[in-house]
Amino acid sequence: MSNPQQLRYSKEHEWLSATEDGVATVGITEHAANALGDVVFVQLPAVGDTVTAGETCGELESTKSVSDLYSPVSGEVVEANQDVVDDPSLVNSAPFEGGWLFKVRVAEEPGDLLSADEYTEFSGS
Amino acid sequence: MSQTARGPRHTALDALHRSLGATMTDFAGWDMPLRYGSERDEHNAVRTKAGLFDLSHMGEITVTGAEAADLLNHALVGNIGSVSVGRARYTMICQADGGILDDLIVYRLAETEYMVVANASNAQTVLDALTERAAGFDAEVRDDRDAYALIAVQGPESPGILTSVTDADLDGLKYYAGLPGTVAGVPALIARTGYTGEDGFELFVAPEHAEKLWQALTEAGAPAGLVPCGLSCRDTLRLEAGMPLYGNELTTSLTPFDAGLGRVVKFDKTWHVKDAGDFVGRAALAAAAERAESAPPRKLVGLVAEGRRVPRSGMSVVVAGEVVGTVTSGAPSPTLGKPIAMAYVDAAHAEPGTAGVAVDIRGTHEPYEVVALPFYKRQK
Numbered sequence: 001m002s003n004p005q006q007l008r009y010s011k012e013h014e015w016l017s018a019t020e021d022g023v024a025t026v027g028i029t030e031h032a033a034n035a036l037g038d039v040v041f042v043q044l045p046a047v048g049d050t051v052t053a054g055e056t057c058g059e060l061e062s063t064k065s066v067s068d069l070y071s072p073v074s075g076e077v078v079e080a081n082q083d084v085v086d087d088p089s090l091v092n093s094a095p096f097e098g099g100w101l102f103k104v105r106v107a108e109e110p111g112d113l114l115s116a117d118e119y120t121e122f123s124g125s
Numbered sequence: 126m127s128q129t130a131r132g133p134r135h136t137a138l139d140a141l142h143r144s145l146g147a148t149m150t151d152f153a154g155w156d157m158p159l160r161y162g163s164e165r166d167e168h169n170a171v172r173t174k175a176g177l178f179d180l181s182h183m184g185e186i187t188v189t190g191a192e193a194a195d196l197l198n199h200a201l202v203g204n205i206g207s208v209s210v211g212r213a214r215y216t217m218i219c220q221a222d223g224g225i226l227d228d229l230i231v232y233r234l235a236e237t238e239y240m241v242v243a244n245a246s247n248a249q250t251v252l253d254a255l256t257e258r259a260a261g262f263d264a265e266v267r268d269d270r271d272a273y274a275l276i277a278v279q280g281p282e283s284p285g286i287l288t289s290v291t292d293a294d295l296d297g298l299k300y301y302a303g304l305p306g307t308v309a310g311v312p313a314l315i316a317r318t319g320y321t322g323e324d325g326f327e328l329f330v331a332p333e334h335a336e337k338l339w340q341a342l343t344e345a346g347a348p349a350g351l352v353p354c355g356l357s358c359r360d361t362l363r364l365e366a367g368m369p370l371y372g373n374e375l376t377t378s379l380t381p382f383d384a385g386l387g388r389v390v391k392f393d394k395t396w397h398v399k400d401a402g403d404f405v406g407r408a409a410l411a412a413a414a415e416r417a418e419s420a421p422p423r424k425l426v427g428l429v430a431e432g433r434r435v436p437r438s439g440m441s442v443v444v445a446g447e448v449v450g451t452v453t454s455g456a457p458s459p460t461l462g463k464p465i466a467m468a469y470v471d472a473a474h475a476e477p478g479t480a481g482v483a484v485d486i487r488g489t490h491e492p493y494e495v496v497a498l499p500f501y502k503r504q505k
Contacts, residue, residue, distance in 0.1 A: 037148075037357065038165045040457040040464075041433045061435050063164050063357055063457055066487075092163065 002120075003029060004096055009119035010072035012054070015096065016113060019106055023078055026071065027100040028060070028091060031123040036062040039091040044069070044080040044102050051077060053110040058101070060091065069101065072113060079103040132156070136181035137274045137332035138339055145353055152356060153245035155182040160355035168358040168459040171321050172501075174350030175280035177342055178359060184248025185273045185329065186241040186255060190264035191398055193237050198394045199401040200258040201229065202381060202410065206395030208233045213301045213318055217381050217389055218251055223409030224377035225384070227251050228369065230318060232303045240269070240314070240329075244371045258405060263398070274335035278342055279325030279362075281503075282349040287326055289345045291315070300324075309341030320359060322366025323503055361456045364465065367427065367499025373438055373453045374425060374467055380410060382417035385425045385498075390414070423450060424475035427500055428484065428493040430464035436484040436493070442468050443483050443490055449474045452484060460501050467498070 007015040013032035017025040033039065041061035051057040051071035058069035080102045084090045090099040114122060133156040136142075142149065147158035158179060160167060170176050188197060197205035203216030213232045217225050227247035232240045243251040248270055255266045278287055284295055293306030293315055303316035311334040319325040330338055343351065360370070369375050374384055381390050390410050416422075428436065435457050442450035450470030458465040466484065474482060477497045483490035 034148075037160060038163050038457075041435060043434075061457075063361065064159075066435070066437070089165075 003031075003116040005116045007096070007116060008072075008113040009116070009122075010054075010070065010110075010113060011122065012070040012072070013123065014070060014072040016072045022105050023103050024073060024106050025100050025103050026073065027095055028069070029119070029123070030095045031125045033092050033095040033099070034125075036060060036065070036067060036091075038063050039088040042084055042088045042091065042101070044085060045071075045077045047077055047080060049077045051075060051104060053108070060088075071104070073104055073106055073109050075104040075107040077102050078105050134182075136179055137335040138179045138181065138276075141336060141339060142179065147353075147355060150356065153182060155245060157182055158353070158355040160357045161353045164355065164357040164361070165459045167352060167354040168361050170350060170352045171280045171323055171354060171358065171362055172460060173281065174352075175278060175282040175286055175346055176321075176354035176358070177339065177346065177351055178277040178279065178354050179335075179339070180275040180277050180327070181273070181332070181335070182245035183275050184243040184245055184251065185269040185275075186243060186248070186252055187267040187269045188239045188241060188255065188264055189237055189267070190262070191237055192263040193239055194397045195399045195401060196255075196259050196262040196264040196266075197231060197239060197241070198396060199262070199404050200255055201231070202390045202404065202406065203231070204391035204394045205231055205233075205239070206397055210235060211302055211304055213303050213316060215301070215389065217375075217386070218254060219380065219406035219410065220377060221406055221409065223380040223406045223413050225371075225375045225379055225381060226254060226377060228371055228375055232314070232316060234303070234305070234314070247371060272331070273329045274332045275327060275329055276335065276338055276342065277319060277325060277327045278346070278351070279319045279321040279354075280323050280351070282346070282351065283323075283325045286342065286346040286349055286351060287315075290341050295326075309338050309345075311338050313338070320368060321362040322368070322499065322501055323362075360454075361459060364454050364456055364467065365458055365460050365499065365501035367467070367501075369425075369467075370454060380413040382410070382413040383423070387414055387417060421472045423469040424472055425453075425498070426468055426470050426475050426477075427496040427498045428452070428455075428466040428468055428482070429461065429496050429500070431492045431494065433464065434486045434489070434491050435464040436466040436468075436486060436491075441485040442470050442474075442493075443485050444474050444481050446490075448485075449482075455484075458500060465500050466493070470495070
């Protein structure tokens, strides 16, 4: 697998897209999706919610476990991916594309996000 | 197959699992495949086609001797004396107080030879208990854990797949029967048993033959859609089939009657040479049988979600804010398409269709429907 170069990554295994008109997209990495196994339930923050970098904002449930979803960035949620709520397997099949989770109007970005190469080294894949 | 001081044990198929890209997990001290790809796909393959499992972590114990049957009658709760050569029996081993030490399958391999298959987590306990209980019997208890690898082929296509690599009479091999034979040129004990709710076979072979057998079955099964399967789907398969898992539904603080499995306890047994009369736990189990009849405290039930959040072992079952039970196993059911669970629930709320039952999932009371077990039964 390869981690897209244009994204940045948190140590909680979320990715963050480049900002466009102040809005960035958030998802979990393929490494995280593989570690979870088949995702069967996704609870996302609601539109209008304020999320804080490094804090939980939802949960991902797989066959064997439930994991907290952390936001890699602070801001206001402007869109949640209803497709992934309806079909959580998108997180496994297309974690960097159709399996994106939510979009956020970025208020503040943490300084410790990783580049693709740094994340690849950090996660070992 | 040796245990190092530091790490978990590895089965004879370890290198193969890694070459297949398996996600491995520590299970009862063994490094076992959790899944190879999607566990849901593996689950569905077993329900509709076939799956191949490495179950070499299971613990085999051989009991031989003129009084082998009598020893097992004494040590276990079932009537092992009535098992014919070539047949198998699901049974349990209990403490003197009736608490379940393990659930087992006992195969009668020959006139005076039995193989007891224990859960990996309990194999040593079972071995120790059988050894201790063998005192006074003309029987030998032998640790054969390292003598066998165990490969299972499960699913509706499994008879066809196995037929293509063996001359053994599979049509004559009934459910819960076992016979020695040759599979893919390898000597094997072929058993028609499993833990998936499907038709299937479990093949006990020498560890040095495991790879050859696995490869032959992989090749023979490919056209029928056989895929390698990990322990993750084994757990959802057995849960759908309403089969208990030791450590979840079965523990030392429960008797077989508490677990709704009182039928495995036989108070009248067939003795061969020595009539020991008694079996370990008899008095406590007789009392437990009466209790279960007159005033059952809790019953093992099935729960089916109305929502999508998954109940997990240890979560509380609640009715009107009161805790009335505990979830023992829970998972998203690939066959039903919604979360399911087994739970011990107060008898007052255990009837299928009982209204107002919920599971406390991280503080939210998610509605659940009480159903009779199993969740899934195959069409025969």
